[in-house]
Every structure is written in structure tokens, then in C-alpha cells.
Amino acid sequence: MGTLEEERRSVTIDDVARHVGVAKGTVSRVLNNYKDISPATRERILHAVKELGYQPSSTARSLKRGRQDTIGLVMPVGRGRGADPFLSEFIDGIARALDGLNLDLLITTAPSTADLVAVHERLIARRKVDGFILTRTEVDDARIRFLTERGFPFVAHGRTGQPEAFSWLDVDNEAVFVEGVRHLHGLGHRRIAMLAGPQDLNFARQRVEGYRGGLAQSGIPVEVEVELEIVTDLTEEGGAEGARRLLALPLPPTAVLCTTDAQAIGAMRLIRDAGLVVGQDITVIGYDGLPVGAYLDPPLTTFSQAAREAGGRIAAMLVDQIGNPLARPVQDLTDALLIRRGSDGPPARTPQEIAGLLGK
Amino acid sequence: MGTLEEERRSVTIDDVARHVGVAKGTVSRVLNNYKDISPATRERILHAVKELGYQPSSTARSLKRGRQDTIGLVMPVGRGRGADPFLSEFIDGIARALDGLNLDLLITTAPSTADLVAVHERLIARRKVDGFILTRTEVDDARIRFLTERGFPFVAHGRTGQPEAFSWLDVDNEAVFVEGVRHLHGLGHRRIAMLAGPQDLNFARQRVEGYRGGLAQSGIPVEVEVELEIVTDLTEEGGAEGARRLLALPLPPTAVLCTTDAQAIGAMRLIRDAGLVVGQDITVIGYDGLPVGAYLDPPLTTFSQAAREAGGRIAAMLVDQIGNPLARPVQDLTDALLIRRGSDGPPARTPQEIAGLLGK
């Protein structure tokens, strides 16, 4: 029942060649659809391949071809402690898209944000990937500077501060938050707050800018903004902390726009604990479309972007770029949809009344 | 400013050798810490390596060595629609652990559960990975049968129905749910329900078994179980649906143990919508320790396993196994901690009273 010598050597192209009685180059040409092979030998070779269960070694192929058929994604880490629900759906979308193309996805973490570039550099130097997908772009993004300068293929989810010449897919964050403010204004809100995120993240900054633009368009004085715009972490804790500070104001807002659902969830919790009714006394709107939001009380109104689709689309863009490195960058702006659930509504009370309720 | 000829050829071991004036074998030996190199040449070579920025091609190295320094994880897909929050933390833990070992993580999705084995097979045949990490083991798991028979290294998160000889790390699901029932019994509950998951998933089955065991130990008649044990999807919808069926019973339970937090969240929502107070009228306990649970109303009491740590531990186990394939399997049972938040408490009403409240 199997000696110790049970060498599990896998079948190589030489085995196939010998089995058929041709040169291995011939086998290779058949497998790569060269035209200068007689139908007869092609048939014999294909048959042997099937019979022996031969699969080419991607390692050897990569060495010769100089391509790895693998794309890389370096997970940003530390930011917002814990798993990013957007990211996991996004990755799922990428992996699915790649599946049909016979490509694989290599995932790595960087020990810290500072090492981000170094990790990409290592992956390139070691020749492990053909291209990168970047997430969570920063206003001034070192990875993007490095990769463009290096001429290495990549596609980013998100833009940077300067409209550089690289391929990206992004949500029109600014437009979305303009719409958010106008929606609230239409409901009758006049004191509208914003829970912003770290301003080195580009999407966080864009969302704030949309907020400001929306205020301007709605004719709400700028003084409001400086008071009601609060930067916190993109986590539940951050959201709770931000809400706490908003409620502590002499005149609290009647509506809060949040940069992420996580923030919104934390804010809702704190507002409820303060004895106020979310969706009536204070409206809360999130962003991410997390499924869990539908099960909160009240269900969270949120902007939803199609994370999985974005992943798939970006993967396709990257594959194109790898295949055709000289093509001009492709840039794509998508929308996010406002999913109205239960956490928004016309203001039931004035800021003064709310302040009163809070015992001020 | 750079001709078209700007060939971005990367520096190879030959470049280094030529630069120093030695044979490339010598360079290789220096880089791999062979001892038969004079300190002088070693120094010169190391210096040149730094100067030229040489990094060995992992492809070429893999070809010769027969190792890829990469481990694979095939994402189960379709199950429980949407991203699995456990999985993303788990993956994060793996990636971090691998980082220090100079290994990488290759992630793939299988188009369907049926193709799961085929995907693993392809990855092996193409020689893309040195080992696998398996998640969500099934009671009868085809992947595990395939890999053990093939003698290919892997470590599973979770066991199977039969105690086979492979390495795994698992939570003692049964013990955890026994404890869950006893906790509830201790609070005074007598009609304790269970929202179970698909029974081909091993952890789902184990948790049900723990539930049953707990009932038995608490002296609760088995008749209760057959009525109060409901199989649903591991999603919020599943949980809501399960809760709906439980409330429709002539005698509803006063406590519900859920297989996952997602279920628990759905169940909480439905119970509240039915006009009952979670944590008083009906206790709900989840499993997964999702951070979002802390921000629900009431905050969800849940069992928490350390997903990130599990990922790291499993990665380490796999690395050991790859390095030493003949070692005996390692098996590790961990605990999950009950995090009491606000969704559990002594029953405020009898099942009869609850039925009355529901208008029966």
C-alpha cells in the first residue's frame, strides 16, 4: 500500500512529450494554440494531456513569460480597527471577476501605513504580481506616486487630491453628499451636522466637501458648518463620540450626515441613550449600505454603493491595463443610492426644543 | 528624458555577480547563508546587493525549490449571501501572521460549492500554493477528503463529522452552547429556543448539539427541543424568519439562542416589532462577537471567538506542517467567551403571558 518512495511527482510537459513521442516544444505549442501543428498530432497531444492530467506549472510559465497572472492587493491596516465590511465585499467582487480570467488575487497586509509603499515595492521586485488594486486612496497618496513613477500597472478605488493621470473608479462622493444635504433641507432641516472622517483619506474629504457644497446650495450660512462639522474615527466609537459633542452644543443639530454606517450606528446609539428619538428628534444618515443597518431601530437610512460590482469592474480595468500598458488611463465615476429606511424624517423639534430636552 | 528603449529590466543575480566579479552561485550562497564564504566576499556581495537594489525573483526561486511560499484560501461563496464578517477578520489575522514569515496569501473564490474541490485541485496542479487553509468545514467535507488523500498540507478551521487525522483549530462549539443553555437556565428560563443553521455545516450542527446537551443537563424535557429548534439561514432574514415562527407557537420561548449574530440581529428586530422587549420579555443571545452588536438596542449578548487570533494561529500551524509534512496532526480546541451586554436577563413573563401579549 504505497512504499515510502511514493514520490508524488507531478506530471510535467516532458512526460506528455515522451508519452506521445514528440518534442516538448510541440506540446507547448499545441497548448498555446500555435497554428503550425498538424491536426493529427494536436489531437494525439491533447488526448495525452487529458489522460495524464497534465497542468502546466504556473511557476515555470511565469519565469519564462515574465507574467505571474496574479494581481495584488495590500490591505490597509490599523485604520478603523477591525474588519472593513466594504473591503470584504469588494474583495469578493474582485475574486469573482478574476476567476473567469484565470488570474489569482494575492492579499497582503502592511504592518503599518508607513510601510505601505515598501510592501508594494517588495511584491514588484520579487515579481509576485502583475498589477495592483489600491483601496482607500489618500489625498496625497504615496503608493500612487510610487507606482506611476515606476510605471507599474494599477487601478485605484478612489481618486487623490490632484487629478493625476491614472486609472481609477470612484463614487462621486461630493455629489452624493450634496444630495444628502439637499434631501435633508427638503425635509425641513436647517441645522445639519456632519460627522467627518480623517481628512487625509480622500473620500472622507470629498464627502465633507459635498456637505459644504450642499449647505451652500441650500442657502445655509457657513457659520453653521464650522460648528457642526466634526472629525472623528470611522468607527462606532467615533460616531458615538461625535454625536456626544454635537449634543453638547448650545444648539444641537436636527440632522447628522455620517461618513460611514459605522459612525452612524454609534451616533444613533448615543442619541437614543440621550433620550431622543432617531428619525424624529434627530435624523441620522449613513453611508455604505451595510445590511445590518436594515435591522437597527429605526432602520438606518444610508447611501449604498455597489461594493461587489466595484470590485469586479476594477479587476477588469486592471486586466485591460496589464494587457495594454500604453493605453490611456480609464476613469469612472459611479453613483451611490440613497436607501431610505427609517432614520430620516422631518425635524419633529427645533434645536431649541432639543436643547431643552437635554436639560440645557 | 528617457528613450522609448527605457527597458525596465529588473536586476538579476547575474547583474550582481558581474558587478562584484564572482560567480552567481556565490551570490546565491551568500544570500542563503551558506557558511563556506569568506567574510570579505560576503561583505562585498552584500554591499553590491544593497547598491543595486537586488531582490531575488520568487518565481525563479520557486521553480528550483519547488516551493511557492504562498498559501491558499478558497472563499466559500453563496453561503449566507454577502460578506462574512468573521471571515474578513480571520483573513486579516492570517495575513498578519504570514507577513513576518515572508509568505503570501492567495485568495480565490469558487464559483459554487460544487466546484470547491476542483479549485483546490487546480491550485495544486498549477503549483501556486504550498498549503491550504480551510474554513467553514462541513460535516462531510469533500475538500478534506481530497487533500488528505492527496497528502497535501492544510489546516482547517473547524472539524468534520468524523474525527479524522488532520490538523484543525476549532471552537468547542458544543461546550459553548451547553454553557449558553445553562446560563439561560440559571437565569430562570425554561422554554429555551434555538435558531439553528444549515446542518451540513459542522459548526452549525455542533452548536445544536450543545443546545440539546444543555437542555438535557438542565433537566428540560426533550419535547421542548423538537418544538423550539428551528433551522434557518445564517442571515438577518433567517433570524427574523425563525423568530417569526417561534412567536407563532402556542407557547413561545422566553429565550432564543442563535447560531450567529446575524441571526440574532434579525430575531431581535422581529421580536421588538412584535411589541416585546428584548432582554426582558424574550432573551436573545448571539454568537460571533460582532462589534456592531454593542450598538444595538439593547446591546446584543453574544459569544465571541477571537477570529483574528484564530487566523494567526492557523497560519502558524500550516507553516509548521509545510515545513515538516510528516509530523502528526495538531488539533486545538479554543473557547468562546460570553460577552454579556443587554439582550439577556431573567424572564419577565411566562410563555403564557407572552402568548397573551401577542393576542393569542
Add this chain to the structure above:
DNA sequence: TTGACGTCCGAAACCGTTTTTGTAACTCTG
């Protein structure tokens, strides 16, 4: 002085592919 032994390193084989080059045997063409 000679042979045995260590030390340090060059040369070459090898890993499993792809791709280039070469050529024998045919098919045309005039």
C-alpha cells in the same frame, strides 16, 4: 617535501516552461 585535508569559490546542471532557430520532407512553379 609530500600528501591529506579545509577553505573558498567557479562551472555547470537543473527546475519546467516558452520561444527561437533550424531542417527534413513536401508541394509548387516554370
Add this chain to the structure above:
DNA sequence: CAGAGTTACAAAAACGGTTTCGGACGTCAA
């Protein structure tokens, strides 16, 4: 029917490392 052009494949050269083998040289004991 000779020379040119195809066709269909064999042979060999990469790709960029690692590892084996062996040789030159220096040291040391006899």
C-alpha cells in the same frame, strides 16, 4: 525536374534562480 516556398516538427536556448561537483590554493602534520 531543379530551385523556391511551405509545412510540421525537433533541438536548443532562454528565463533567474539553487545546488552539486570539483578544483585551486593554503595549511599542517609526517
